[in-house]
Amino acid sequence: MENRDKLMKEIGENEMAFPLTFKEWEDVAKEKMITGGYQYVSKGAGSEETAKRNRTALEKWSIIPRMLNDVSTVDVTTELLGNKYASPFLLSPIGMQKLAHTNGEIATAQACKKFMVPFILSTVSSCSIEEVAEVSNGPKWFQLYWSHENPEVSYSMIHRAEKAGYEAIVVTVDTVMAGWREGDMKAGFSPLSLGYGSGNYKTDPVFMASLKDKEEQSIIEEILTHIQHPQLTWDAIAEIKKRTTLPIILKGILHKEDALLAVKYGVDGIIVSNHGGRQLDGVIASIDALAEIKEVIDKQIPILFDSGVRRGVDAVKALAIGADAVCIGRPYLYGLAAHGKVGVEKVIERFIQETEVTLGLAGIARLAEIERLGMKREK
Numbered sequence: 312m313e314n315r316d317k318l319m320k321e322i323g324e325n326e327m328a329f330p331l332t333f334k335e336w337e338d339v340a341k342e343k344m345i346t347g348g349y350q351y352v353s354k355g356a357g358s359e360e361t362a363k364r365n366r367t368a369l370e371k372w373s374i375i376p377r378m379l380n381d382v383s384t385v386d387v388t389t390e391l392l393g394n395k396y397a398s399p400f401l402l403s404p405i406g407m408q409k410l411a412h413t414n415g416e417i418a419t420a421q422a423c424k425k426f427m428v429p430f431i432l433s434t435v436s437s438c439s440i441e442e443v444a445e446v447s448n449g450p451k452w453f454q455l456y457w458s459h460e461n462p463e464v465s466y467s468m469i470h471r472a473e474k475a476g477y478e479a480i481v482v483t484v485d486t487v488m489a490g491w492r493e494g495d496m497k498a499g500f501s502p503l504s505l506g507y508g509s510g511n512y513k514t515d516p517v518f519m520a521s522l523k524d525k526e527e528q529s530i531i532e533e534i535l536t537h538i539q540h541p542q543l544t545w546d547a548i549a550e551i552k553k554r555t556t557l558p559i560i561l562k563g564i565l566h567k568e569d570a571l572l573a574v575k576y577g578v579d580g581i582i583v584s585n586h587g588g589r590q591l592d593g594v595i596a597s598i599d600a601l602a603e604i605k606e607v608i609d610k611q612i613p614i615l616f617d618s619g620v621r622r623g624v625d626a627v628k629a630l631a632i633g634a635d636a637v638c639i640g641r642p643y644l645y646g647l648a649a650h651g652k653v654g655v656e657k658v659i660e661r662f663i664q665e666t667e668v669t670l671g672l673a674g675i676a677r678l679a680e681i682e683r684l685g686m687k688r689e690k
């Protein structure tokens with residue numbers, strides 16, 4: 312309790328210079344980013360039905376708190392894949408972070424290290440697997456966009472991640488092709504075409520050796536070809552599993568049958584996610600999918616969650632519904648755009664603080680006991 316009071320006082324006294332709400336972070340980020348870049352980050356696909364639904368659905372879920380428990384300390388430590396973490400948070404993979412800040416993923420990884428929050432580095436990051444590992448010995452996972460064009464490039468990246476000390480491979484399965492993003496189409500904007508996402512490709516020996524033409528524009532075109540992977544199937548997942556000793560997590564699972572297939576194929580965890588409404592528009596809110604998937608998975612493998620999480624209360628709802636951990640997406644990217652490494656640190660810190668306060672008020676002293684909470688969804 313004393314700790315929490317101290318933190319609240321610090322926020323009040325020293326930190327008012329930093330934005331506090333998601334909207335405030337977004338407003339500062341919008342001012343600092345180039346117009347096309349901000350639009351690329353903030354918008355959803357199609358008519359943004361799903362991007363909006365992620366929020367409305369989260370707001371429809373209510374916490375039914377417990378009373379008369381000693382919550383003088385709130386323990387948010389979390390166990391995941393055999394590791395103990397200080398909080399239930401990870402940072403979702405977000406590509407091309409130099410679009411938000413010149414230090415890109417380097418700044419984000421350093422901020423994560425401060426809180427020992429796992430950073431999931433994107434395949435299409437501005438900084439390479441090794442550059443990020445050099446600046447941060449905090450927990451790091453690597454997100455893979457499967458390359459059907461040349462699977463050896465994917466295995467090479469997995470191998471590099473393993474060698475550089477990354478703890479898990481996250482295979483994103485909802486991005487077999489680019490989403491229907493009308494804002495980017497109208498503006499003719501693509502950070503990939505501008506070369507922001509080439510960090511891991513330009514440093515990959517297998518990818519570079521496969522190129523006939525090493526001119527900048529051809530490299531970028533090849534990268535674009537590699538990222539699209541409409542042929543990805545469960546067999547490729549089985550093959551990836553054979554090629555690494557690292558745990559494999561599938562990101563982008565929404566259907567309970569796919570969650571069960573993930574178990575069948577020996578996958579080590581899933582991230583229930585609709586990519587923040589950026590891929591298939593019209594799909595179920597991530598939080599509603601979580602409720603269904605939790606029922607069938609029944610603790611066989613860890614379930615992580617993202618899409619629409621904007622504050623600690625959202626995270627507590629997801630954890631109470633059945634997530635083992637929660638990934639923060641756009642909020643940290645806005646922190647990065649607004650104030651670089653310190654911005655990301657502030658965003659993470661406040662997520663943790665608000666989660667502690669929420670759990671305390673809900674009568675939960677240890678995150679491990681969150682199942683004691685009731686959860687109700689309005690129609």
Ligand SMILES: Cc1cc2nc3c(=O)[nH]c(=O)nc-3n(C[C@H](O)[C@H](O)[C@H](O)COP(=O)(O)O)c2cc1C
Nearest residue numbers: 352403404405406433483586587618619620640641
């Ligand atoms: C600008 C941007 C780039 C992204 N890049 C990736 C990526 O490279 N790989 C990936 O798996 N997901 C990517 N995502 C999706 C996020 O990992 C995450 O699923 C999403 O941001 C969650 O939604 P939220 O930000 O609304 O909470 C990206 C999201 C954004 C906003």
Ligand SMILES: CCCCCCC(=O)C(=O)O
Nearest residue numbers: 406486488489538539589
């Ligand atoms: C085939 C689509 C590549 C998108 C790469 C970045 C990303 O995931 C995003 O949401 O944007």
